[in-house]
Amino acid sequence: MAARTDPAALRWLVGIELRHFRSRARISAAAAGKEIRTNQSKIAHMESGRYRQKPDEVAVLLKLYGAPQSEVDRVVAIASQDDGPAWWEPWRKVVSDDFGIFLGLEGMAEREFRYDPMGVPALFQTEAYAMAVTALSHRVSIDRQDMVVELRMERQRRLFEEEPLKVHAVIEESVLRRVAGDATAMRDQLERLIYLGELPNVTINVLPTARGIRAAMFGDFNLLSLPSGREVVYLESLYGSEYVYDRDAVRGYNLMVNSVQADMLDEQESVDLIKSVMAEAT
Numbered sequence: 001m002a003a004r005t006d007p008a009a010l011r012w013l014v015g016i017e018l019r020h021f022r023s024r025a026r027i028s029a030a031a032a033g034k035e036i037r038t039n040q041s042k043i044a045h046m047e048s049g050r051y052r053q054k055p056d057e058v059a060v061l062l063k064l065y066g067a068p069q070s071e072v073d074r075v076v077a078i079a080s081q082d083d084g085p086a087w088w089e090p091w092r093k094v095v096s097d098d099f100g101i102f103l104g105l106e107g108m109a110e111r112e113f114r115y116d117p118m119g120v121p122a123l124f125q126t127e128a129y130a131m132a133v134t135a136l137s138h139r140v141s142i143d144r145q146d147m148v149v150e151l152r153m154e155r156q157r158r159l160f161e162e163e164p165l166k167v168h169a170v171i172e173e174s175v176l177r178r179v180a181g182d183a184t185a186m187r188d189q190l191e192r193l194i195y196l197g198e199l200p201n202v203t204i205n206v207l208p209t210a211r212g213i214r215a216a217m218f219g220d221f222n223l224l225s226l227p228s229g230r231e232v233v234y235l236e237s238l239y240g241s242e243y244v245y246d247r248d249a250v251r252g253y254n255l256m257v258n259s260v261q262a263d264m265l266d267e268q269e270s271v272d273l274i275k276s277v278m279a280e281a282t
Contacts, residue, residue, distance in 0.1 A: 004158070006086040008097075009104025010078055011049035013230065014058060016245050017075045019047040021065035035064050055079045074228055091151040094144050098241040102222070102234045106155065111166040111225040113257055118220065119180070120189060121169045122152050123159065124196055124204075129189040132181035159202065168203040170264055176206065176277045183281060190278050194271055206270040211263045223253055 022032055022043075029040035036042075036057045046053050046061075058079045062072045088095055088103045095103065106112065114121045119133055130149045134140055140148050158165040171193075179186045197204040222234040233244035233253050244250060265273060 004087040004104075004107025005081060005084070006088070006100070006104025006107060007052065007083045008049065008086060009101050009108065010081055011052055012101050013049075013105075013226070013228065014053050014075060014079045015047045015049035017071075017078075017230075018043075018053070018058065018061060018065075020246075021062055021067045021071070022047075025065040027065060032061055032064065036060055052083060053079050078228060088151065088154075091147055091154075094140065094147045094151060096241075099236075101243070102241070103155070105224050105226065105232055105234075106165075106222075107158070109165060109224040109226055111168070113223040114167065114169045114221075115257075115260075116169070116175070116220045117172045119175055119178070120171065120193070121167075123156050123165075123167055124169065124193060125152060125156075126185070126189050126192050127153060128185040129180050129192075132185060159196070159199065164199075164201040166201045168205075170205050170207050170260065172207050173209045173273065176274060187278060187281060190274050193274055197267060197271060203267060204270055205264040205267065206273050207260070207264045208273075221253065223250070223257065 022029070029043040032043045033039045033041075043061075045051050046057075055076045059072055059076050062075060067075075086092075086100065086104060087107050088100065092100075112123075114123070120129060122130070125133070127149060130152050131145065134145045134148050159167065176190065180189070193204060196202045219235070219237075224232045224234065226232065230245070231247075231250045231254075233250055235242045235244065244253070264270075
């Protein structure tokens with residue numbers, strides 16, 4: 001498992017597992033509370049991840065819910081991890097609570113799929129490109145733009161660790177032609193995409209504008225695959241963020257990823273198109 005742990009993200013993970021198994025067992029929060037000599041309010045707090053869950057109580061509840069022993073062991077192992085500061089603590093001033101959960105999950109993830117119809121994914125951005133898009137954001141004050149970019153660069157270090165994050169990104173062709181910053185910054189960004197695409201843990205596919213309507217219907221999203229076996233979809237919009245963790249709902253996103261395979265260019269074709277866009281700009 002990656003070293004970038006985050007206690008809030010760990011509590012969140014334990015909470016969704018408790019909620020999942022209780023819902024499946026059709027046991028009320030009040031009944032669950034009686035099993036560990038507490039009330040339904042505490043069960044709600046445990047499921048929200050508001051407070052750290054005690055491993056022994058997690059085990060008792062999961063057994064009550066009929067979870068297989070392998071699942072009990074898996075969730076208890078998550079609940080037993082050491083508490084401590086989040087890896088992104090130095091950038092807390094520019095991290096909302098919801099985004100903090102995402103950063104924690106990304107720090108623990110083994111794989112990440114990213115579809116972005118509007119811009120280059122954050123994990124692939126150059127500093128100049130990141131600064132250009134951050135400067136346009138109404139969410140970031142001028143005095144904190146540098147901190148946002150610094151955090152983005154720190155996230156990218158996971159691509160080069162001994163056990164690197166495996167990333168598969170699908171990028172719209174229009175993104176390659178949409179200038180952020182000036183022409184030099186954009187050229188550097190395209191060169192960065194080519195460089196990153198050569199890494200064994202990075203896959204970049206371009207979705208041609210002529211056949212991208214299927215993916216565009218879903219909008220941008222991140223699909224994180226965690227060491228625990230859980231997959232989580234993270235959605236972000238102007239109005240906030242949302243996590244999709246129900247297994248059936250996540251399966252829908254996986255089906256979308258599979259369906260778009262027929263529309264996107266393969267890796268070499270994607271590189272060729274990026275180089276073609278660079279040549280057009282000279």
